[in-house]
Amino acid sequence: MDKHAYYQQAVQCVEAEIDFVSETFRQLRGRSAITLREDFCGTAQTTCEWIKRGDAHKGYAVDFDPLVLQWGERHNVSALNAEQQQRINLINADVLQVQTPAMDMVLAMNFSYFIFMGRGEMLDYFNSVHRSLAGDGVFFLDAFGGYEAAKELTEERDCDGFTYIWEQSSFNPITAEMQCYIHFETDEGVRMDRAFDYRWRLWTLPEITELLREAGFSEVDVYWEGTDEETGEGNDIYTASTEGTADAGWVCYIVAQK
Ligand SMILES: C[S@@+](CC[C@H](N)C(=O)[O-])C[C@H]1O[C@@H](n2cnc3c(N)ncnc32)[C@H](O)[C@@H]1O
Missing domain, CATH: 3.40.50.150 (Vaccinia Virus protein VP39)
Known part of the structure; x- marks a missing residue:
């Protein structure tokens, strides 16, 4: 991977x-x-x-x-x-x-x-x-x-040989800071958690x-x-x-x- x-x-x-x-x-x-x-x-x-x-x-x-x-x-x-x-x-x-x-x-x-x-x-x-x-x-x-940008959510998308997983893990409305992650999972079920980690202000x-x-x-x-x-x-x-x-x-x- x-x-x-x-x-x-x-x-x-x-x-x-x-x-x-x-x-x-x-x-x-x-x-x-x-x-x-x-x-x-x-x-x-x-x-x-x-x-x-x-x-x-x-x-x-x-x-x-x-x-x-x-x-x-x-x-x-x-x-x-x-x-x-x-x-x-x-x-x-x-x-x-x-x-x-x-x-x-x-x-x-x-x-x-x-x-x-x-x-x-x-x-x-x-x-x-x-x-x-x-x-x-x-x-x-x-x-x-958009209104889903400030939501805590996880979305998955199928790619060639693996799944791309986007997670909006937390959102603080007081500072507009959010914590997001990208995870990957191969079609064989091997998972790579938190491959990328983003702390952002929205x-x-x-x-x-x-x-x-x-x-x-x-x-x-x-x-x-x-x-x-x-x-x-x-x-x-x-x-x-x-x-x-x-x-x-x-x-x-x-x-x-x-
Ligand atoms: C979301 S990736 C962007 C990758 C690519 N530009 C794209 O469009 O997909 C963010 C990148 O910014 C780099 N980065 C974050 N803060 C930076 C800074 N202050 N100066 C230079 N690079 C920085 C990180 O190391 C990381 O590789």
Whole structure:
């Protein structure tokens, strides 16, 4: 059982993520992005996808856990060809301190920045991303919410050869802090409990967008998912919106322009 391989298969869809950020950047800025920094990169799968998408692309992947970076190096970076490997940098650092050249795009995905518990710390992070961006750079984040986000619950999803189990183990309405876990169970019944452990604050969209504006981002938009008319489910198309729907659980992107 390899928890990072399971995580990549069950949680990440880096192709769709890179489609969204590269197309949105082009629409907003009228040019193609070249440089991307993936904060909280884990195995750096998203940065590797970016490198593969264009011969001029450069990528910087930042995580403070050396073990997950080693895994990414061994499994994702090593799968790139020699020329592509020259264009990727894995950086073992705290996102609050990391120094990189001016970036076209910085990404904070899979809600990783929810790790910051207070507005002062969140503002420090947003300020440092603002400083890291080129003059026309764009910061992309995702967020989740809805009335089930604040519930204690467990959800299971079948994957190829194993089950992905998401547990919202506790939620404290006074601080909005939540404790979540990812567990895995193979089809043979072997269980990997608490493969990943997340202590997060469940930030609301107005809190996040207000802090981004406070950090100096000139335009901050929420990109909300459209609805498939036949199924009534999300259609994977995210557009800048000022009104969302009161869904039980939603995921959206936030796009902050320098
Ligand atoms: C939820 S995973 C995100 C993985 C991947 N980016 C994704 O989209 O699925 C969170 C990662 O953030 C890293 N992390 C948490 N706090 C950090 C910090 N302050 N600086 C750098 N990395 C951090 C953890 O080591 C972990 O690998």
